[in-house]
Amino acid sequence: MRRNRLGKEDWVSIKWQPGKITHTFQKDATSCGAFVMQMAKMTVKEFPKIPKTFHIKSSQQCLHLRRDMAEEILRGSVSKDDFCSFCGIEDLPTTAVHAVWIQCETCGRWFHTQCLGMTAARIPKENTP
Structure with missing residues (x-):
């Protein structure tokens, strides 16, 4: 020991x-x-x-x-805006080829599209940074 x-x-x-x-x-x-x-x-x-x-x-x-x-x-504390509100990770997932950040229009929180099960084709352009 x-x-x-x-x-x-x-x-x-x-x-x-x-x-x-x-x-x-x-x-x-x-x-x-x-x-x-x-x-x-x-x-x-x-x-x-x-x-x-x-x-x-x-x-x-x-x-x-x-x-x-x-x-x-x-x-x-760190800002909650720096982390995905679904998984809690700061960086984009390395396993997703087309993963991007998306912001909820209602609450203003940010999410990884992969965490939400969204594809790039389903993401409105005005919601991406």
Whole structure:
């Protein structure tokens, strides 16, 4: 079993110890996701150290916290326009000789013609990039 990778100790060599991290508690029944996400974010930011405490804003402020997390996630995401909405692949399929991109007039999403089972003869010219 490998014990060293790229000059850093691999997880298999670590002697795990139980521990306790003190933290604030949610005071409502709907903020658990926001609390868990904040704890995960704080843990990743502190890595490789293990945080001693987590102080998360009160449940009343979770609306702002959720909005901020959603914005951060969306900023780090890639545009859905770069991928086929059917198969999720960015590039045209290499197996298709006449595969092209086509855009849905209703929703505006892009698809590979091969994924939709379309041939070049059935594609209107104005829908292709």
